[in-house]
Each structure stands twice: as structure tokens, then as C-alpha cells.
Amino acid sequence: MSSTSRYACDPLEPGTQCCGRYNYPGLSVHELTFKKGDIMTIIEASKDPNWYKARRLDGEEGMIPISYVSISQSPPASAPPPLKPKATQVKQPTDLLDMPWYHGGLTRRDAEKLLINTKNGTFLVRDSANYTDDYTISLSYANNVEHYRVCKDKRGSVTIDKETHFKDLVTLIKHHQENADGLCTRLKFVLEKTSSGLKDEDKIVIIPEDELRVISVLGKGEFGDALCMGFYKETQVVIKLLESIKGAGPTQQFLNEVSIMMTLRHPNIIEIIGISLESQPICLVKEFVAKGSLEQFLRSRSRAVVTKSQLSFARDVCNGMAYLESKNIVHRNVTARHILLTDALTAKISKFWVTCKGKSCSVKWAAPETIKRNVFTIKSDVWSFGILLWEIYSCGRLPYPRIPTNEITEQIDKGHRMDPPEGCPDNIYRIMRQCWNADEIDRPAFHEIKKLLV
Known part of the structure; x- marks a missing residue:
């Protein structure tokens, strides 16, 4: 039949x-x-x-x-008869993004705010602020919050006390949920993240290759990925050809990151529309905005034109970063070239990832802890935002204009901070200086900066 x-x-x-x-x-x-x-x-x-x-x-x-x-409408003739369903096997998620206790780049200070006054044994896990590739368990006990560093050894196993080793972080957490074993108490209650992480309804939009049409090549991305202008159905889009993962195929971490990025909806964030897995290379499909980068706009328009929009640009970016902050997402590279403009000159943040640890950041925009220890947190984004403000109010000049790049770190350690750009309002410069506090704890959060941008 x-x-x-x-x-x-x-x-x-x-x-x-x-x-x-x-x-x-x-x-x-x-x-x-x-x-x-x-x-x-x-x-x-x-x-x-x-x-x-x-x-x-x-x-x-x-x-x-x-x-x-x-x-x-009817079963194919060549199909074998259905088998009796076997007992469903529950797959155990192995990627950290699936774990309700994993909060990514959450800072120590914010972890303590979340955990204080919770039940004894309430915990979360976050990226270590001081050691790349390590993690921190933050644990509530006796009205205090204790922090335990989880180290990764050369073989890839993890340990807290450097005596007992586990094959991965998930196994270590399961062990300490059953046994205190050196902690002040066992891990009893998960403080679940409220925004990041995959939920049943968070699905990646898979776009069939034949529904994409490339019109022209716009250029190359940071990792050699081609950026093209094209159409998805009747909508103009940017198509990013992911040459950087060609051959090896997408990792689970990459796919999970795309899934989370697609849940982000904010007027100052570039929207991720979907992904095509059929094409070679794989294509990431993003919202198209017509005016190009903020960096290009600042450098190509007259000072009079730029001045009218400076505060609006600063507010737009800060609003978008406050949204990412609320999701515990660290951008890692906040610069004017990564901010895109619509026809209405609305600024939208692009080129961010959710969990890529160790992603590069240009020295001129990098916080001291990023340069020295390769540490990326929401507060290192705040430092970079201060540099971005300087870009906006200097009409697109390169930061640290009279200091060689290889001397910037030394000068910052000595306390050097850039002077205000010509015509910069005093209140804006005060925000810059607050963003450039050497101690990240003293830098304001983005939701606090929003109130200052007046």
C-alpha cells in the first residue's frame, strides 16, 4: 500500500x-x-x-x-511493525546549563544576597571569579554564606579538598548532597536559577536550509565566521556561517547556549531567530539592523549629530546590560563595535555568549582582573561599559589614546584613569570613574547605573 x-x-x-x-x-x-x-x-x-x-x-x-x-496517512509498507515500548529511560543531563544549581558568572556578592536568610544547606554553584575553569560552591549555613572552591586537576577530575577526586562537577555535587564530607553541612536545597538554563518549553528554532537565502557577504567575524545579509522566508536577516565549528559539528554546550540566547527578548538585545543544522557550515540566523555598528556611527557623523544621541545610546546599552545581568549572563566584550543601531538609532547589544569561559577581550576594554587572571564577571562587564561610555562621549576615539597598548595594564595598576572627553557632562564622567574602580566589589551594578544616566 x-x-x-x-x-x-x-x-x-x-x-x-x-x-x-x-x-x-x-x-x-x-x-x-x-x-x-x-x-x-x-x-x-x-x-x-x-x-x-x-x-x-x-x-x-x-x-x-x-x-x-x-x-x-497510513504506515509505509516498508516500515517494520512497531515494537512494544520499553520502559522509558530517563536521560541524565550532563551539561552544566541543564543543572538547576548552576548560576554561571554570578558574583560572590550577588550569591550572598541570594542565599542569605535561606535554610541551612541551601546552595548554588557558580564560576570561580579568580580561577579560570574552576567553580565555587556557595552554601548557606547558620545565617552565613560559606564558599568552597572546586578545583580541576590536569586529568580533568574535580576536587574540593585535593584528596577526594570526582570525574566531573555533577558527580561531586551528587556526593555532597548525600554527605557533608568536609563541608559545613551537606548540600540539601538547590537555589534554582530563575532565568538561565533550559526548560521544557525552551526550544531552538531549527530552520531548514531551503528557507534561507543569502544575498551578499557583509564581512568576517572575530573567529573567521562569514557574516552574510539574506532572507529567512520574507524577513531580512543576518546569517552567520559558523566556520569555526565546521567539521567537528556543534557541541552540546554550543547548542545549549543558542537555546538560552533564543529565550532572550529585550529591545536592546539583538534577537537570535534560529539555527540551520543542515547547512555546511552551520548557520546562526540573527536579527538584521540597518545602521551598522555604534563605532562606525560615532566616527562617521559630525560631533553635533553624535551629541544629540549620546545619552540615548548610553541608556540603551545600559538597559540591555541590566537585562543580561538579571539573567546572570556575562557579555565579556562590551565595546562600541559590538553595539548595533537600528534605523531609529536604537542601540542593540550583539556578540555575547552565555557560558564561554576564557573568551578574549581587547586590553583597552578589559578589567584588571580579566587581564591578569582571565576572569570574566558581570562586574568586569561594568568596567568595559565605563570604557564604552568614554567611546560614546569622545565620538568614537580609541581608549587610552596616548598610552601604548603594552603599557596600559601597568598604568592602570598605578591608578591612571582616562580624563573626561571634551564636553563630557560631569555626572557621566563620575559614572565612568565608578565603573573603573580597581576592586570589582566597589563597581556599581547595571541596574544602579540605569538610575544615574540622567
Whole structure:
């Protein structure tokens, strides 16, 4: 018996069979991996009409994107009879972004604010502020917050006391949830992150390759990735060809980061629209804005034109950074060239990642702790924002104009800070100086800076 295939338009009934049109890698623990030609049975619909729960012939179940399958009105003649479903195996997430206790670049100060006055044994895990690739467990006990450094050794295992080693951070946390074993108390209660991390409804929009149309090449990104202008359906977009991950394929961390980035919705953040996994190289599809970078605008317009928009630019960027701050997301490279402008001259933040540890930052914009220890936190972003303010009010001049790049760190250590740009309001310069406090604890948070930008 021949079968008639169609793409899903109306809601699908449980028991409907479908066939994979493309390979789909299963981008989170809740999604079902399948290959082109695999036969699956719809179990139930979800709140999102583009996603259904389905079962493979081997009994494995999970969510599938309906755009990646064709729907058969009757089972294909060549399909083997369905097997009895086996007991569902619960996949254990191994990526830190799946862990409710992992808060990424949260600062020590903010961790203490969250944990103070919580039950004994309430904990979270964050990136170490002082040691690249290490982590910190922050643990509430007896009205105090204790911090424990988790070190990674040369073999990749992790330890707190340098005596007992675990294969990874997840295993270590599970151990200490059952045993105090050197901590002030065992890890009893997870302080879950409220914004970052994957949830069931957080799905990556997978864009079929044939729905993308490249019109022209705009240039190259920092890692050699080509930037193109094109269209997704009828919408003008920027298409980033990810040459940097060509061949090896996308890692789970990369896919998880894209998933989180796609949940970010703010008028001052460039929107990530989707990703095409079929194409070679993989394509990241982003919102298109017409006016280019803030850096170009500052340098190409007259001072009179720039002056009218300086405060607006500063507020836009600060609003976007305050939003990222609320999500515990560290940008790592806040500069005018990474701020894009719409036709209405609204500033939008671009080129940020969620968990890339050790991502490079230009020395002229980098905080002292970043230069010395390769540490990236929300407060190192605040330092960079102060440099960005200087760029805005100097009409796009390069920072530290009279100091050689290799002497900048030494001069900062000696207490040197840039003078205010010509015509810069006193209150704006005071904000810059607060952002440039040597001790990150003394720098204001972005939500505090917002109130000062008047």
C-alpha cells in the first residue's frame, strides 16, 4: 500500500505515524534524536504547535520538531511493525546549563544576597571569579554564606579538598548532597536559577536550509565566521556561517547556549531567530539592523549629530546590560563595535555568549582582573561599559589614546584613569570613574547605573 505524505498543518492525533525528513540530533535531554527515514509515532501534542511528543520504533520517547518530519496517512509498507515500548529511560543531563544549581558568572556578592536568610544547606554553584575553569560552591549555613572552591586537576577530575577526586562537577555535587564530607553541612536545597538554563518549553528554532537565502557577504567575524545579509522566508536577516565549528559539528554546550540566547527578548538585545543544522557550515540566523555598528556611527557623523544621541545610546546599552545581568549572563566584550543601531538609532547589544569561559577581550576594554587572571564577571562587564561610555562621549576615539597598548595594564595598576572627553557632562564622567574602580566589589551594578544616566 502506498502512503501519502504531507507536512503537518492541523493538530496531529495520537497514534499518527511520521517519518524523519532530516537527521535531528536531539538538542536537550527532553528531545528525541532521530535520523532521516526513522519511523515515529505521535504520542501527544504540546503547547507549542511546532513540537510533539513522539516514540521511535525502539521505544525511546521525546519531543520532536514537526518541521523535521513528514506525516503519513497510513504506515509505509516498508516500515517494520512497531515494537512494544520499553520502559522509558530517563536521560541524565550532563551539561552544566541543564543543572538547576548552576548560576554561571554570578558574583560572590550577588550569591550572598541570594542565599542569605535561606535554610541551612541551601546552595548554588557558580564560576570561580579568580580561577579560570574552576567553580565555587556557595552554601548557606547558620545565617552565613560559606564558599568552597572546586578545583580541576590536569586529568580533568574535580576536587574540593585535593584528596577526594570526582570525574566531573555533577558527580561531586551528587556526593555532597548525600554527605557533608568536609563541608559545613551537606548540600540539601538547590537555589534554582530563575532565568538561565533550559526548560521544557525552551526550544531552538531549527530552520531548514531551503528557507534561507543569502544575498551578499557583509564581512568576517572575530573567529573567521562569514557574516552574510539574506532572507529567512520574507524577513531580512543576518546569517552567520559558523566556520569555526565546521567539521567537528556543534557541541552540546554550543547548542545549549543558542537555546538560552533564543529565550532572550529585550529591545536592546539583538534577537537570535534560529539555527540551520543542515547547512555546511552551520548557520546562526540573527536579527538584521540597518545602521551598522555604534563605532562606525560615532566616527562617521559630525560631533553635533553624535551629541544629540549620546545619552540615548548610553541608556540603551545600559538597559540591555541590566537585562543580561538579571539573567546572570556575562557579555565579556562590551565595546562600541559590538553595539548595533537600528534605523531609529536604537542601540542593540550583539556578540555575547552565555557560558564561554576564557573568551578574549581587547586590553583597552578589559578589567584588571580579566587581564591578569582571565576572569570574566558581570562586574568586569561594568568596567568595559565605563570604557564604552568614554567611546560614546569622545565620538568614537580609541581608549587610552596616548598610552601604548603594552603599557596600559601597568598604568592602570598605578591608578591612571582616562580624563573626561571634551564636553563630557560631569555626572557621566563620575559614572565612568565608578565603573573603573580597581576592586570589582566597589563597581556599581547595571541596574544602579540605569538610575544615574540622567
